[in-house]
Amino acid sequence: MGNRVLSVRNLSVDIPLADGVLHAVDDVNLHVDRGETLCIVGESGCGKSLTSLALMDLLPKKAIRTIGRLDLNEASILDYSERQMSDVRGNRMGMIFQEPMTSLNPAFTIGNQMVETLRRHRDISKSDARDLAKQMLEKVGITAAEQRLTQYPHQLSGGLRQRVMIAMTLLCEPELIIADEPTTALDVTIQAQILLLLRELQHEYDMGLILITHDLGVVARIATRVAVMYAGQIVEQGTVEQIFENPMHPYTRGLMRCIPVPGKTRPGEPLGSIPGMVPSLIGSFTGCRFADRCDLVKEACRKSDVALRDVAGKTQAYRCVIDPQAMTKVA
């Protein structure tokens, strides 16, 4: 069995709107290996969620997906039927959403929902499924699992609900988990517990993990590799060390300056920020999408689209025409 869990080439998502077509995701290439965590970061609205929904074939109806290749475990799943895809989603690729209440059904007990999920994808008796569900709840650190199975989602705290979601996603032992902001609404102690749990389970099952978040502290601590998105494009990617210790794209550098770090910034002192706004992605767009907000912008930036370029001798790549020497001087 190969090492590459997921590979996607040339993924774009367009959304027709009243005032034109929104090019929300533009020519994204990504891959994830077993045991690896790929973090996707970027400004609100840059296309992170649409990218992950596109991988699962769960885009909103009006969205149009174009995609060059989509391989799961080194075999194409591009021409799968709706039924086959639904099987892939339950069995092989799991998704954890930001707000667990949107994916748990308020009308059924936790136990009911877990047993149903299992029986939809596997030939298993009700009582066996219930045993498995209980084991999985215990595995994700839920105490009194027997009682929890009889409870409804609204009777659980936010942290418990997110654990239940993770348990549910793990039931069928997927090869890949996509988690979209899984800890944003939770406090830091619960966040740390959930991240530890995800990592432990990832090692145990040798899964690939795609984690979407705007919390760069989380990214630094858990990512193997990082993809930085801006206005629908990947503008930089590399290993977590490369991105944090030697960011190349002016947007990535800007992001790094914005992070408040305990003990580093003094109270009252202004934090770094990136002035300006993301450009509209409705209609056609030429040139670098970050140009309007970039300190280093020059004429060439707006002339033609910018391709990703590799950092010499490294697995890092970034989408910028500025001479790296000139960049280092400013930063």
Next chain:
Amino acid sequence: MAEVMINASAVTRDFSISRGMFRGKQRLQAVNGVDLTVTRGEVLALVGESGCGKTTLAKILLGLLPQTSGSISLCGTPIGSVPRLDLSRMIQPIFQDPYSSLNPRKSIGSIIGLPMRVQGIEDQQTILRRVEETMELVGLPPRLLNAYPNQLSGGQRQRVAIARALVNRPQIVVCDEPTSALDVSVQSQILNLLNDLRTELNLTYIIISHNLAVVEHIASRVAVMYLGRIVEQAETTAMFRNPQHPYTRALLDSVLTPDPRLGVPNTQLGASYPNPIDPPSGCAFHPRCANAMPHCAQTAPGGTAHNDAYVECHLYSDAGVAKAG
């Protein structure tokens, strides 16, 4: 002597929770005996686990939710005797979600001006002038006056929410997770703005946040809540340098600084989140506490105050020191 803006004493709020049909109600103590004093110009941060009562306490201070018992005064006047309209000129909220807290069918100008009309101000010119002034104050370009919320970015929407809170020039602003829906670059713009406005308008803030780096950056004092009580309170630098309560320590240990060479810390808190309907005996934190002593399960700790700091933990009470030693 600094001017006291908020004074809360033994504030409690219960909710009754239905256990299902025919099984009667149970009492949930969301806020359980909170004492709090905030002076002018202070930025007090309220932090603590999801569900510990931060939002409930904030709503009580805002007069949006009555307390079950205890007393609160704002600027020296008991909250009950302040007429509704006067109260909203004293204290204003900024809520978490800039996406759902703005009416999508109203223009930005009319959203920001609404609190003035509620105050009975009718002169369109007066309202317009004040709205434009306030938009400038929070860094919203004048061209957005007639725009609608869906035409704004997340950061701009949060600025609208701030402008709306400030249009009547309140003394106190309560921010519940003001930046958690925003990404870091927008977050830092908003924090810088809140800081500037505080000095410019001599505001007093209460800020609720899960992000301790944000808290350290903006707060002058921090109050840590656990299961409805304030279990530790101290000046920000002291709190971050030398946390006293074992829960505060776990909280600070969980902060993820952006250092790729470090892993995710294990705080050993376990998954046993306390049930607020049936809280643990003695010190509510004892089942999860690494330093728990036998009597922690029996008696609730009293408060210990030293210098400007306050902590509720047997490790620091006389009894605790005697027994531990």
